[in-house]
Amino acid sequence: MKLKTSITSIALGVVLVALGVCAFVESPSATPAPAPSPALLLNGTGATFPYIIYSKWFTEYNRIHPDIQINYNSLGSGAGIRQLQAGTVDFGASDAPMTDEQLHQAKVPALHFPTVMGAVVPTYNLEGVNQELNFTGEALADIFMGKITKWNDPALAGINKGIKLPDTDIVVVHRSDGSGTSFVWTDYLSKVSKEWETKVGRNASVNWPVGLGGKGSEGVTGLVKQTPGALGYVELTYAIQNQLLYGRVKNSAGVFQKADLPAVTAAAASEAKKIPADFRVSITDPSGKTAYPICTFTYMLIPAKIDDPAKKKAIKDFLHWMLTDGQNDAEGLSYARLPKDVVARELKAIAQIN
Amino acid sequence: MASVLAAADRARLSWRARKFIKQLRHGDEVAHLITLLAAASIIVVTVMIVYQLYVNSALPRHKFGFEFFTGRTWDPVSGDFGALPFIYGTVVSSALALLVAVPLGVGAAIFLSELAPTQISNYLTFIIELLAAVPSVIYGLLGIFVLVPVLRKVVEPFLKSTLGFLPLFKGPIYGVGMLAGGLVLAIMIVPFIISVSREVLMAVPVEQREAALSLGATKWESTWQVVVPFARVGIMASVFLALARALGETMAVTMVIGNNPTINPSLFAPAYSIAAVIANEFTEATGDLHLQALIELGLVLFLLTILLNGLARLVIIATTQKGVQTQ
Numbered sequence: 273m274k275l276k277t278s279i280t281s282i283a284l285g286v287v288l289v290a291l292g293v294c295a296f297v298e299s300p301s302a303t304p305a306p307a308p309s310p311a312l313l314l315n316g317t318g319a320t321f322p323y324i325i326y327s328k329w330f331t332e333y334n335r336i337h338p339d340i341q342i343n344y345n346s347l348g349s350g351a352g353i354r355q356l357q358a359g360t361v362d363f364g365a366s367d368a369p370m371t372d373e374q375l376h377q378a379k380v381p382a383l384h385f386p387t388v389m390g391a392v393v394p395t396y397n398l399e400g401v402n403q404e405l406n407f408t409g410e411a412l413a414d415i416f417m418g419k420i421t422k423w424n425d426p427a428l429a430g431i432n433k434g435i436k437l438p439d440t441d442i443v444v445v446h447r448s449d450g451s452g453t454s455f456v457w458t459d460y461l462s463k464v465s466k467e468w469e470t471k472v473g474r475n476a477s478v479n480w481p482v483g484l485g486g487k488g489s490e491g492v493t494g495l496v497k498q499t500p501g502a503l504g505y506v507e508l509t510y511a512i513q514n515q516l517l518y519g520r521v522k523n524s525a526g527v528f529q530k531a532d533l534p535a536v537t538a539a540a541a542s543e544a545k546k547i548p549a550d551f552r553v554s555i556t557d558p559s560g561k562t563a564y565p566i567c568t569f570t571y572m573l574i575p576a577k578i579d580d581p582a583k584k585k586a587i588k589d590f591l592h593w594m595l596t597d598g599q600n601d602a603e604g605l606s607y608a609r610l611p612k613d614v615v616a617r618e619l620k621a622i623a624q625i626n
Numbered sequence: 627m628a629s630v631l632a633a634a635d636r637a638r639l640s641w642r643a644r645k646f647i648k649q650l651r652h653g654d655e656v657a658h659l660i661t662l663l664a665a666a667s668i669i670v671v672t673v674m675i676v677y678q679l680y681v682n683s684a685l686p687r688h689k690f691g692f693e694f695f696t697g698r699t700w701d702p703v704s705g706d707f708g709a710l711p712f713i714y715g716t717v718v719s720s721a722l723a724l725l726v727a728v729p730l731g732v733g734a735a736i737f738l739s740e741l742a743p744t745q746i747s748n749y750l751t752f753i754i755e756l757l758a759a760v761p762s763v764i765y766g767l768l769g770i771f772v773l774v775p776v777l778r779k780v781v782e783p784f785l786k787s788t789l790g791f792l793p794l795f796k797g798p799i800y801g802v803g804m805l806a807g808g809l810v811l812a813i814m815i816v817p818f819i820i821s822v823s824r825e826v827l828m829a830v831p832v833e834q835r836e837a838a839l840s841l842g843a844t845k846w847e848s849t850w851q852v853v854v855p856f857a858r859v860g861i862m863a864s865v866f867l868a869l870a871r872a873l874g875e876t877m878a879v880t881m882v883i884g885n886n887p888t889i890n891p892s893l894f895a896p897a898y899s900i901a902a903v904i905a906n907e908f909t910e911a912t913g914d915l916h917l918q919a920l921i922e923l924g925l926v927l928f929l930l931t932i933l934l935n936g937l938a939r940l941v942i943i944a945t946t947q948k949g950v951q952t953q
Contacts, residue, residue: 320909347909348909348910349909349910349912350908350909350910350911350912350917351909353912354912371912374912441798443800448880448885448898448902448906449905449906449907449909449910450702450906450907450908450909450910450911451910452910472703473703473704474703475702475703476702476907476910476911476912477702477906477907477910477911477916478701478702478703479699479700479701479702479703479704480886483886484800484802484884484885484886484896485884485885485886485896485898485906486881486885487877487880487881487885487906491770491880491881494770494771494881495770495802498770498771498774498775498778498801499778499800499801
């Protein structure tokens with residue numbers, strides 16, 4: 273009996289293996305069967321900040337051009353740059369432009385295309401204060417360095433006349449995850465404070481002199497909402513969508529400017545002449561009177577040379593669409609659109625892809 | 627198939643080959659091979675992980691050497707990386723979690739296996755095992771919106787006013803910090819301890835209990851002096867499982883620990899753990915040195931886990947009674 277069952281099981285095993293081998297051998301002939309015209313697939317990786325508008329653009333573009341499908345992985349700007357350098361994606365995306373060194377490391381030269389703009393705003397939680405507070409860049413730098421520690425410090429009281437600021441400790445809240453938001457924030461503080469630039473510097477993650485770290489915009493907001501006396505920073509998009517109270521910041525023309533979408537576009541417009549041919553520029557602390565000072569472009573990173581002609585055409589067509597029709601989607605999703613002259617220059621730059 | 631074997635028999639195989647086929651028929655050789663492969667594959671994966679971590683952290687290993695373990699600065703801008711604050715945060719938050727979770731978990735397991743009526747025990751165990759399946763981000767959110775406000779408004783001011791003379795309970799109160807991190811971890815690892823400990827306690831033979839009771843021991847004496855020591859090895863295993871989870875936990879910890887790489891004896895102060903900083907900074911790390919320093923932190927966490935597991939084993943062996951040897 274026992275012998276019989278084990279023989280049966282061996283036989284069964286052999287049959288199963290044989291079936292498996294057959295399936296394996298047959299499988300290649302089975303795969304190239306589906307959809308008559310397979311969609312062209314473009315893969316991208318990069319920043320999380322523009323994820324919402326990118327996914328809207330890619331879905332919409334796929335609806336207009338069913339033969340083109342664009343996949344976007346929002347793994348972060350670092351991953352976007354790294355994968356573009358390695359050539360494992362068709363395009364990358366980043367909040368901060370690539371450095372010269374990073375460009376040098378890429379297999380194929382990379383082109384920068386600004387897509388939309390974002391801003392970073394100071395948000396706070398102060399008992400008895402429901403008004404929009406005024407901030408200056410210098411005061412923000414001193415607060416984030418731990419030099420100003422009280423809300424009623426003269427540096428804050430002097431620019432907020434008529435608001436009774438309490439004698440509460442300022443609890444600084446920053447992003448703990450590496451983020452384009454932190455890059456813009458520290459880039460701005462570096463421009464307005466020499467001390468910040470030398471002691472801390474600008475990066476997606478820095479060695480914060482003081483404060484608590486919250487993970488993501490939601491982490492920062494959670495900490496700010498819960499901690500009396502807290503001061504943090506979040507993306508404008510996030511602040512608008514979650515109806516957070518955020519402050520005005522004094523721009524270099526001396527105006528305390530509230531961040532809204534036109535004020536962000538104005539920042540890029542006022543800097544338009546300074547934007548270099550490769551669009552790699554920081555537009556924080558701009559000169560315009562109506563400009564909000566803590567703004568940034570977010571970029572798509574496109575290889576300058578694309579071998580596959582179908583892919584090349586698809587990417588060029590998409591960029592063209594994104595810079596024209598696509599821009600109209602920006603405001604509805606709380607992103608600031610690009611100023612007209614930047615769009616015009618980018619449309620010309622598309623020709624550099626070959 | 628049968629004809630093939632018959633043909634083989636007819637060919638008069640040597641004694642050795644016949645023995646092999648006999649064993650093959652009984653499945654010994656096959657089972658041995660398959661289980662050996664299973665065990666080997668785990669070891670291969672582990673070795674490959676260590677190898678990859680080691681190879682991909684060459685830059686900071688050469689630049690900082692041993693100082694990586696003792697450095698207190700973590701500055702991605704200037705490229706200065708030291709792991710000590712993260713090691714400190716990981717060790718202290720995990721230790722805090724074990725300190726709370728082990729007595730709680732083992733106590734609950736003893737109640738569920740020895741004292742509670744079977745029906746109730748089964749229901750409660752089911753609920754506890756559900757806890758183990760809750761995603762860690764949920765624990766983090768509960769931590770930040772429920773636990774942290776309670777800590778900030780009630781628990782930490784109370785500790786400060788009563789035990790404030792200890793360095794453990796000094797300094798400003800934020801709510802988030804080492805204490806919050808340790809407590810959230812404790813809540814997360816308790817189900818593991820309860821679930822595994824209960825199983826091993828229930829596996830203790832009834833004869834052990836009956837023997838103790840027949841010698842005049844009370845119910846509690848039999849439980850504490852006979853059943854628990856008998857299940858010691860299994861309870862230890864549950865603690866290791868819990869410790870491993872605590873050391874590697876990322877999301878829940880980063881949401882409540884404050885994410886500030888400082889070494890401060892106060893439990894109120896913000897801290898940072900290795901797993902949390904890797905998860906936080908890896909995606910946006912653009913410089914090679916920064917990225918490789920994060921990978922080296924992964925290697926450090928690996929070493930730390932081995933070290934702490936060994937240490938926990940020693941502590942448990944030293945502090946618990948020796949019971950009947952389990953086979």
